[in-house]
Amino acid sequence: xxxxxxxxxxxxxxxxxxxxxxxxxxxxxxxxxxxxxxxxxxxxxxxxxxxxxxxxxxxxxxxxxxxxxxxxxxxxxxxxxxxxxxxxxxxxxxxxxxxxxxxxxxxxxxxxxxxxxxxxxxxxxxxxxxxxxxxxxxxxxxxxxxxxxxxxxxxxxxxxxxxxxxxxxxxxxxxxxxxxxxxxxxxxxxxxxxxxxxxxxxxxxxxxxxxxxxxxxxxxxxxxxxxxxxxxxxxxxxxxxxxxxxxxxxxxxxxxxxxxxxxxxxxxxxxxxxxxxxxxxxxxxxxxxxxxxxxxxxxxxxxxxxxxxxxxxxxxxxxxxxxxxxxxxxxxxxxxxxxxxxxxxxxxxxxxxxxxxxxxxxxxxxxxxxxxxxxxxxxxxxxxxxxxxxxxxxxxxxxxxxxxxxxxxxxxxxxxxxxxxxxxxxxxxxxxxxxxxxxxxxxxxxxxxxxxxxxxxxxxxxxxxxxxxxxxxxxxxxxxxxxxxxxxxxxxxxxxxxxxxxxxxxxxxxxxxxxxxxxxxxxx
Amino acid sequence: xxxxxxxxxxxxxxxxxxxxxxxxxxxxxxxxxxxxxxxxxxxxxxxxxxxxxxxxxxxxxxxxxxxxxxxxxxxxxxxxxxxxxxxxxxxxxxxxxxxxxxxxxxxxxxxxxxxxxxxxxxxxxxxxxxxxxxxxxxxxxxxxxxxxxxxxxxxxxxxxxxxxxxxxxxxxxxxxxxxxxxxxxxxxxxxxxxxxxxxxxxxxxxxxxxxxxxxxxxxxxxxxxxxxxxxxxxxxxxxxxxxxxxxxxxxxxxxxxxxxxxxxxxxxxxxxxxxxxxxxxxxxxxxxxxxxxxxxxxxxxxxxxxxxxxxxxxxxxxxxxxxxx
Numbered sequence: 075x076x077x078x079x080x081x082x083x084x085x086x087x088x089x090x091x092x093x094x095x096x097x098x099x100x101x102x103x104x105x106x107x108x109x110x111x112x113x114x115x116x117x118x119x120x121x122x123x124x125x126x127x128x129x130x131x132x133x134x135x136x137x138x139x140x141x142x143x144x145x146x147x148x149x150x151x152x153x154x155x156x157x158x159x160x161x162x163x164x165x166x167x168x169x170x171x172x173x174x175x176x177x178x179x180x181x182x183x184x185x186x187x188x189x190x191x192x193x194x195x196x197x198x199x200x201x202x203x204x205x206x207x208x209x210x211x212x213x214x215x216x217x218x219x220x221x222x223x224x225x226x227x228x229x230x231x232x233x234x235x236x237x238x239x240x241x242x243x244x245x246x247x248x249x250x251x252x253x254x255x256x257x258x259x260x261x262x263x264x265x266x267x268x269x270x271x272x273x274x275x276x277x278x279x280x281x282x283x284x285x286x287x288x289x290x291x292x293x294x295x296x297x298x299x300x301x302x303x304x305x306x307x308x309x310x311x312x313x314x315x316x317x318x319x320x321x322x323x324x325x326x327x328x329x330x331x332x333x334x335x336x337x338x339x340x341x342x343x344x345x346x347x348x349x350x351x352x353x354x355x356x357x358x359x360x361x362x363x364x365x366x367x368x369x370x371x372x373x374x375x376x377x378x379x380x381x382x383x384x385x386x387x388x389x390x391x392x393x394x395x396x397x398x399x400x401x402x403x404x405x406x407x408x409x410x411x412x413x414x415x416x417x418x419x420x421x422x423x424x425x426x427x428x429x430x431x432x433x434x435x436x437x438x439x440x441x442x443x444x445x446x447x448x449x450x451x452x453x454x455x456x457x458x459x460x461x462x463x464x465x466x467x468x469x470x471x472x473x474x475x476x477x478x479x480x481x482x483x484x485x486x487x488x489x490x491x492x493x494x495x496x497x498x499x500x501x502x503x504x505x506x507x508x509x510x511x512x513x514x515x516x517x518x519x520x521x522x523x524x525x526x527x528x529x530x531x532x533x534x535x536x537x538x539x540x541x542x543x544x545x546x547x548x549x550x551x552x553x554x555x556x557x558x559x560x561x562x563x564x565x566x567x568x569x570x571x572x573x574x575x576x577x578x579x580x581x582x583x584x585x586x587x588x589x590x591x592x593x594x595x596x597x598x
Numbered sequence: 599x600x601x602x603x604x605x606x607x608x609x610x611x612x613x614x615x616x617x618x619x620x621x622x623x624x625x626x627x628x629x630x631x632x633x634x635x636x637x638x639x640x641x642x643x644x645x646x647x648x649x650x651x652x653x654x655x656x657x658x659x660x661x662x663x664x665x666x667x668x669x670x671x672x673x674x675x676x677x678x679x680x681x682x683x684x685x686x687x688x689x690x691x692x693x694x695x696x697x698x699x700x701x702x703x704x705x706x707x708x709x710x711x712x713x714x715x716x717x718x719x720x721x722x723x724x725x726x727x728x729x730x731x732x733x734x735x736x737x738x739x740x741x742x743x744x745x746x747x748x749x750x751x752x753x754x755x756x757x758x759x760x761x762x763x764x765x766x767x768x769x770x771x772x773x774x775x776x777x778x779x780x781x782x783x784x785x786x787x788x789x790x791x792x793x794x795x796x797x798x799x800x801x802x803x804x805x806x807x808x809x810x811x812x813x814x815x816x817x818x819x820x821x822x823x824x825x826x827x828x829x830x831x832x833x834x835x836x837x838x839x840x841x842x843x844x845x846x847x848x849x850x851x852x853x854x855x856x857x858x859x860x861x862x863x864x865x866x867x868x869x870x871x872x873x874x875x876x877x878x879x880x881x882x883x884x885x886x887x888x889x890x891x892x893x894x895x896x897x898x899x900x901x902x903x904x905x906x907x908x909x910x911x912x913x914x915x916x917x918x919x920x921x922x923x
């Protein structure tokens with residue numbers, strides 16, 4: 075890259091030192107809100123925490139559980155999981171890691187002052203007991219199979235430095251001491267997060283001696299920063315730029331399917347649904363309560379067209395809640411075939427041969443191309459006689475209205491486009507939150523905005539959540555998924571595919587959890 | 599003069615109070631921040647707990663009274679997203695925005711006024727017509743487009759300047775700024791120019807109009823008749839007279855530079871207040887939005903006061919009295 079005058083000299087000096095230092099600069103699409111790994115349970119925060127901290131169990135690029143600070147974990151009776159800890163691990167400040175750090179991290183994680191979204195979701199109902207320096211037991215009141223998944227979200231901080239520290243002390247770096255592959259170096263909010271290699275790391279040592287992560291939220295600016303050579307890699311390549319960047323000989327794209335399914339939720343609990351009307355605008359008994367109508371809608375959606383035209387090929391058709399390869403998916407489910415004639419016939423059979431009127435609501439700044447997907451679906455449904463108007467809005471307004479904007483705090487809309495990312499990396503996450511009957515007291519169905527309710531599915535999900543045996547649980551989750559799809563509790567349309575772009579010679583091992591991690595950047 | 603300033607401060611506090619009312623209620627009717635903050639994995643009980651912790655379960659007038667109570671003691675609330683005091687976050691991001699705004703203002707003055715002067719003195723020359731045509735472009739091209747074009751040209755195609763970010767900072771006289779390092783200067787050039795473009799055009803047009811008007815006036819003719827050099831007529835007599843509108847407008851525009859550099863800061867990933875504001879708006883971080891607007895109101899009040907004082911220096915006929923306000 076050409077530089078002028080003094081800037082050029084400065085640039086040369088930097089290049090010279092970079093030659094043996096191996097610095098990596100990444101342009102991030104979103105920014106963490108703190109350096110405290112327990113402050114905010116949010117994707118960008120968790121991704122940055124992965125650099126500095128280890129968890130008992132780490133999730134690999136496919137969100138499979140791999141040993142982290144725990145070398146093994148297994149239930150020793152119905153209510154107790156035993157974790158054997160890794161020996162000889164030291165924190166960045168040189169102190170040794172042991173069971174005390176696990177206990178105090180587990181206690182601190184759900185209890186950080188002012189936390190916008192705490193890790194209590196993963197720690198509640200569990201008690202951690204220190205057995206010896208390198209053994210910890212986690213106890214629950216009922217059999218609990220997801221212990222490993224839950225604990226794979228909790229960063230382990232140091233008992234002496236981290237557990238008593240405030241979020242500010244983490245942000246300043248004084249408390250940001252972990253056992254992870256990188257050490258905290260610098261945090262300038264809005265500007266950059268810098269970490270340096272931990273040469274004493276117990277696992278595979280990173281190739282990068284220094285990593286700078288710069289949040290550049292504007293898509294075009296992020297692309298320009300990569301083209302200008304200011305960053306080596308960017309996350310979140312806008313779909314419109316994928317083709318041109320792919321044709322650029324100096325760059326290399328990395329793509330991978332995510333754990334995020336985009337789906338449609340339908341009002342299945344109100345006889346009189348606010349945004350469903352008879353032709354001409356009169357009242358009508360909610361047709362979405364009829365499973366034949368829901369099936370017809372699913373058949374009317376041309377998933378190939380959504381993937382090819384709206385998503386420009388960067389998505390995968392969905393027939394269930396998670397893509398192939400995840401724990402708990404059913405091998406028997408395929409995406410519903412596009413069949414507008416069959417859909418019309420089904421509508422006629424259900425008594426809606428002349429169709430009806432409906433509004434689809436969706437966000438316009440949350441998922442990749444979300445507003446355009448809603449428009450495409452509106453047109454596809456209009457073609458089979460369901461005259462669908464489209465209304466999209468910013469997510470800041472959308473999600474609260476979709477969840478509890480209606481009368482008595484009920485969901486406001488009748489037919490919505492939403493997405494769900496399975497943070498746990500297995501099928502119980504969407505089943506529990508989207509498909510199970512809404513039950514505030516027991517914490518089920520928290521995002522079931524269509525209020526689908528089926529006792530058989532509920533029983534299957536609850537049984538799966540009690541079944542510790544992996545093979546049996548896999549079958550139960552698959553069965554629950556099959557029942558949900560058969561009853562058209564929701565209509566999955568596609569799985570999002572994420573794109574990273576890097577300089578030639580760098581490849582990113584795409585992750586299903588959408589995290590951007592420096593350890594995943596490999597040189598070729 | 600002190601009576602004038604005291605009266606001005608009373609007016610200002612009334613304005614600030616009314617703004618707090620409008621801003622607080624305006625911001626609170628839009629959307630619901632809880633769903634922007636909380637992990638989708640959270641269950642109903644946790645959502646309720648978060649709503650209660652943020653105080654969003656109370657009636658809006660109670661929330662407002664709580665806010666006033668805190669504001670009275672200098673506490674504008676904690677950011678929902680960062681959990682830190684909103685005021686501290688804004689002040690933390692302020693230096694980056696101020697250095698950007700000062701640089702842009704300096705560009706507007708250093709580039710705009712001489713060009714405007716030239717165009718005013720020699721209105722029929724081709725160069726002057728070129729300057730005026732350029733100023734129209736400066737007015738009409740949208741900032742975000744120009745910003746992206748700057749990045750494409752100077753960073754991507756030519757590779758002369760960095761595309762985004764603030765660069766290295768250094769501390770000089772207790773102020774930490776990117777203006778004190780070469781790397782910082784190379785980073786600030788594009789965003790500052792992008793921000794200054796409109797202001798340069800404004801300065802050109804104001805100066806030109808002023809010069810054209812002043813050159814035909816009696817005092818200039820008289821000065822010429824007295825045999826004063828053209829240089830002295832222009833630099834001392836004309837400049838002094840045309841500076842009043844220029845100072846007013848530039849003062850107000852400086853406020854706008856500081857308050858609403860949102861677009862430029864977003865495009866250049868500049869870690870200033872504007873970027874903090876736009877992120878806060880998108881994430882419904884209400885305390886930050888409210889605190890930001892309160893600070894900006896205060897800021898404009900102070901700028902207007904300063905502009906009035908500068909007036910009285912430039913033109914002794916202007917007294918700092920209420921009719922002048």
